[in-house]
Amino acid sequence: xxxxxxxxxxxxxxxxxxxxxxxxxxxxxxxxxxxxxxxxxxxxxxxxxxxxxxxxxxxxxxxxxxxxxxxxxxxxxxxxxxxxxxxxxxxxxxxxxxxxxxxxxxxxxxxxxxxxxxxxxxxxxxxxxxxxxxxxxxxxxxxxxxxxxxxxxxxxxxxxxxxxxxxxxxxxxxxxxxxxxxxxxxxxxxxxxxxxxxxxxxxxxxxxxxxxxxxxxxxxxxxxxxxxxxxxxxxxxxxxxxxxxxxxxxxxxxxxxxxxxxxxxxxxxxxxxxxxxxxxxxxxxxxxxxxxxxxxxxxxxxxxxxxxxxxxxxxxxxxxxxxxxxxxxxxxxxxxxxxxxxxxxxxxxxxxxxxxxxxxxxxxxxxxxxxxxxxxxxxxxxxxxxxxxxxxxxxxxxxxxxxxxxxxxxxxxxxxxxxxxxxxxxxxxxxxxxxxxxxxxxxxxxxxxxxxxxxxxxxxxxxxxxxxxxxxxxxxxxxxxxxxxxxxxxxxxxxxxxxxxxxxxxxxxxxxxxxxxxxxxxxxxxxxxxxxxxxxxxxxxxxxxxxxxxxxxxxxxxxxxxxxxxxxxxxxxxxxxxxxxxxxxxxxxxxxxxxxxxxxxxxxxxxxxxxxxxxxxxxxxxxxxxxxxxxxxxxxxxxxxxxxxxxxxxxxxxxxxxxxxxxxxxxxxxxxxxxxxxxxxxxxxxxxxxxxxxxxxxxxxxxxxxxxxxxxxxxxxxxxxxxxxxxxxxxxxxxxxxxxxxxxxxxxxxxxxxxxxxxxxxxxxxxxxxxxxxx
Numbered sequence: 001x002x003x004x005x006x007x008x009x010x011x012x013x014x015x016x017x018x019x020x021x022x023x024x025x026x027x028x029x030x031x032x033x034x035x036x037x038x039x040x041x042x043x044x045x046x047x048x049x050x051x052x053x054x055x056x057x058x059x060x061x062x063x064x065x066x067x068x069x070x071x072x073x074x075x076x077x078x079x080x081x082x083x084x085x086x087x088x089x090x091x092x093x094x095x096x097x098x099x100x101x102x103x104x105x106x107x108x109x110x111x112x113x114x115x116x117x118x119x120x121x122x123x124x125x126x127x128x129x130x131x132x133x134x135x136x137x138x139x140x141x142x143x144x145x146x147x148x149x150x151x152x153x154x155x156x157x158x159x160x161x162x163x164x165x166x167x168x169x170x171x172x173x174x175x176x177x178x179x180x181x182x183x184x185x186x187x188x189x190x191x192x193x194x195x196x197x198x199x200x201x202x203x204x205x206x207x208x209x210x211x212x213x214x215x216x217x218x219x220x221x222x223x224x225x226x227x228x229x230x231x232x233x234x235x236x237x238x239x240x241x242x243x244x245x246x247x248x249x250x251x252x253x254x255x256x257x258x259x260x261x262x263x264x265x266x267x268x269x270x271x272x273x274x275x276x277x278x279x280x281x282x283x284x285x286x287x288x289x290x291x292x293x294x295x296x297x298x299x300x301x302x303x304x305x306x307x308x309x310x311x312x313x314x315x316x317x318x319x320x321x322x323x324x325x326x327x328x329x330x331x332x333x334x335x336x337x338x339x340x341x342x343x344x345x346x347x348x349x350x351x352x353x354x355x356x357x358x359x360x361x362x363x364x365x366x367x368x369x370x371x372x373x374x375x376x377x378x379x380x381x382x383x384x385x386x387x388x389x390x391x392x393x394x395x396x397x398x399x400x401x402x403x404x405x406x407x408x409x410x411x412x413x414x415x416x417x418x419x420x421x422x423x424x425x426x427x428x429x430x431x432x433x434x435x436x437x438x439x440x441x442x443x444x445x446x447x448x449x450x451x452x453x454x455x456x457x458x459x460x461x462x463x464x465x466x467x468x469x470x471x472x473x474x475x476x477x478x479x480x481x482x483x484x485x486x487x488x489x490x491x492x493x494x495x496x497x498x499x500x501x502x503x504x505x506x507x508x509x510x511x512x513x514x515x516x517x518x519x520x521x522x523x524x525x526x527x528x529x530x531x532x533x534x535x536x537x538x539x540x541x542x543x544x545x546x547x548x549x550x551x552x553x554x555x556x557x558x559x560x561x562x563x564x565x566x567x568x569x570x571x572x573x574x575x576x577x578x579x580x581x582x583x584x585x586x587x588x589x590x591x592x593x594x595x596x597x598x599x600x601x602x603x604x605x606x607x608x609x610x611x612x613x614x615x616x617x618x619x620x621x622x623x624x625x626x627x628x629x630x631x632x633x634x635x636x637x638x639x640x641x642x643x644x645x646x647x648x649x650x651x652x653x654x655x656x657x658x659x660x661x662x663x664x665x666x667x668x669x670x671x672x673x674x675x676x677x678x679x680x681x682x683x684x685x686x687x688x689x690x691x692x693x694x695x696x697x698x699x700x701x702x703x704x705x706x707x708x709x710x711x712x713x714x715x716x717x718x719x720x721x722x723x724x725x726x727x728x729x730x731x732x733x734x735x736x737x738x739x740x741x742x743x744x745x746x747x748x749x750x751x752x753x754x755x756x757x758x759x760x761x762x763x764x765x766x767x768x769x770x771x772x773x774x775x
Contacts, residue, residue: 098237
C-alpha cells in the first residue's frame with residue numbers, strides 16, 4: 001500500500017532496544033560481581049524493564065503506522081479526484097472524436113464526385129488531431145449486381161481469412177468495401193476490405209443505418225493488423241445524401257491508452273478499458289500490467305455510440321510514492337526510539353537505586369529480626385503473657401501463652417477488637433473499671449475478667465497495661481501483661497460454693513418432698529375418680545339385674561308371661577351393657593399395657609366403610625338420620641387389624657347416631673394424602689367445646705355439651721385412640737362451622753405400614769411394645 005517501512009524495520013527497532021538493555025544489564029552484573037541468585041534476579045529485572053520499554057516502543061511504531069495511514073488516506077483521496085477528472089476528460093475526448101467523424105459523414109453526403117485526394121485533404125487533419133482513430137475510411141453500399149462495375153473502377157473487394165491473408169470476397173447480397181481512406185500510407189491494406197465480411201462489423205453497420213446515429217462495434221481486430229496488436233473497435237456513421245454508405249473509424253485500443261490520456265502513466269495510473277454493454281459479459285479492450293497493483297481503483301461507465309465502455313483506473317505504487325507525505329512518520333520513529341533508549345537508561349538508574357535501598361532494608365530487617373527473636377525468647381520464658389493493642393483497639397501482638405490459654409490460634413487472635421472479647425460471669429465493677437480506663441486512656445491495674453474457651457471451659461485472667469502515646473499526644477495503643485488466675489478463682493468459687501451448698505441441699509430436699517406429696521395426692525385423686533366412675537358404671541347394670549330378678553322371682557307364679565318376658569329382657573339388656581363395659585375395660589387395659597396383638601392384613605377401608613354403613617342401617621332408620629358416603633371410586637388399602645378398625649368405626653358411628661338430632665345427616669369420608677389414609681365421620685350434633693377437643697379422648701371423660709341423656713361409659717374414644725396409635729396413626733376432632741363435629745382417623749397406607757413393620761423387626765422391637773409406646 002506504499003508504506004515506507006515494513007516489518008523488518010520494526011524488528012530492527014526491537015532488537016536495538018532489547019540489545020542495548022541487555023548490554024547495560026551485563027555491564028552491571030560484571031561491575032557488581034553478582035552470584036548465581038543475584039544474576040537470576042538481575043535477569044528477571046531486565047525482563048521487566050524490557051516489558052516496560054515495549055510500551056513506548058510499541059506506541060512509537062503505532063504512531064508511525066498511524067501517520068503513514070493518514071498519508072495513505074490522503075493519497076487515495078487525491079487519486080480518486082485525479083481518476084474522476086481523467087474519466088471526465090476521456091468522455092470529452094470520445095465525444096469530440098465522434099463529432100469530428102460525423103462532420104466527415106456530412107461532408108461526404110453533401111459533396112459530389114469526391115476523389116481520394118480530396119478525401120485525404122479533409123480527413124487526414126482529423127486523424128492527426130483526434131487521438132482515437134487509427135484510420136478513417138468511406139465504404140459505399142455495393143449491391144451484387146454492381147460489384148463488377150465497382151471492381152472495374154476501384155479494384156477487387158477483399159475479405160480476411162482465418163490465416164490473415166486477404167482474398168477476393170465470395171458472393172453475397174451486398175458489400176461495404178473501404179473505398180476512400182486516410183492516411184493512405186499507414187492503412188494501405190484496408191483498401192477494398194469488405195466491412196460486411198465479418199459478423200460484428202456487419203451488425204454494427206446494420207444498427208447504424210437503422211438508427212441513423214453513430215454506432216460502435218464489439219471488440220475486433222482492425223483490418224490493418226492480423227494479431228492482438230490491432231485489438232480495437234470500429235465506429236460506423238451512416239452517410240446521408242449523394243454517396244450513401246458509412247464512414248468508418250478504426251479505434252486501436254493501445255493507441256487509445258497512449259494518446260487519449262498520455263499523462264496517466266507519468267502519474268502512476270494505469271487504465272483498464274472493458275466493453276460492459278452486455279450485463280452478463282465483460283469484454284476487455286485495454287488490460288494494463290497490474291503485477292504491482294495496490295488495490296486502489298476507480299471505475300466509471302461511459303456511453304459510447306450505442307455501447308457502454310467501463311473505464312477502470314488503477315493506482316500503482318508510483319502514484320503513492322509521488323503523492324503520499326511520509327515526513328511525519330519518518331520523524332516519529334527516530335524520536336520515539338531515542339525516547340525509548342533514554343527511558344531505558346532512566347529505568348536502569350532506578351533499578352540501581354532500588355537495589356541499594358533493598359540492601360539497606362535487608363540489613364535493617366536482619367537487625368529487627370534479631371531484636372524480635374530476643375523479645376520472643378523472653379516472652380516464651382516468662383510465665384505471664386504479653387499483649388499489645390493498636391490505636392484502633394485491635395490486638396496487634398500476643399505471646400504464645402495467651403493462644404494456649406484461649407485455645408485459639410495466634411493468627412486468628414491478631415486483628416480482633418478488644419470489644420469482641422466479651423467476658424462471661426465477669427465482675428461488673430471490674431468490667432466497668434476497664435471501660436473507664438480505656439476511655440480515659442489511663443493505666444490498667446489488675447483487672448480480672450472471665451472468658452470461655454471454644455470447648456466451653458471457663459478461664460480467668462488478670463491484666464495490667466499502660467497506654468502508648470505518639471509525639472503529638474495521640475494514642476498509639478496499649479502494651480501490657482496478663483496472668484492466668486483460673487486456679488485461684490476456682491479455689492475461691494469452690495469455697496463460696498461450699499458455703500452455699502448446704503442451703504441449696506435443704507431447699508432441694510424440701511422441693512422434692514413437696515413434689516412427692518403432690519404426686520401422691522394426684523394419684524389418690526385419679527384412683528378415687530376411677531373407682532367412682534367404675535362403681536357407678538358397674539352399679540347401674542347390676543342394680544337393674546338384681547331388681548328385675550327379685551321382681552320376677554316374687555311374681556313368677558302370678559305375673560302374666562308377657563310381663564315376665566319384659567323382666568327377662570331388662571335383665572338381658574343390663575347384662576349386655578355390663579358385658580360391653582367389662583370388654584371395653586379389658587380392651588383398654590390390654591392396649592395401654594401393650595399386651596394386645598394386632599392381626600394385620602390388607603384391608604380395603606372403602607369396602608369396610610360400606611359394610612359398617614349397612615350394619616347400622618336399622619338404627620339410622622329408627623333415629624330418622626340420613627347417612628351419606630363420600631368415598632373414592634377405587635379401593636384404598638391399609639395394613640391393619642380389620643376387627644379393630646371395625647370397632648373404631650362402630651364407636652364413631654354409634655356416637656354420631658347418639659348425638660345427631662332427628663332429621664340430621666351423618667357423612668363418612670375417605671381420602672388419600674401422600675402416604676396417609678384419612679377416614680372421617682361427621683355429624684350435625686351439638687359438637688364439643690374447643691377446650692375439650694383433646695380431653696374427650698381420655699378415659700371416662702364425656703363432653704359437657706352432650707346433655708341429651710344419650711349416656712355412655714366414656715371409654716369408646718379412648719379405645720379408638722389406642723387402636724389408631726397402635727396402627728402408627730392418630731385420631732383427632734374438629735368442630736364444623738355449620739354445627740356438629742367431625743372425627744378424623746389417619747392411618748399409613750399398606751406400603752408405608754409394611755415398611756414400618758420391617759424396620760421394627762430389623763431394630764428388634766416387638767409388636768406389643770410398639771402399641772404400648774404409641775409409635
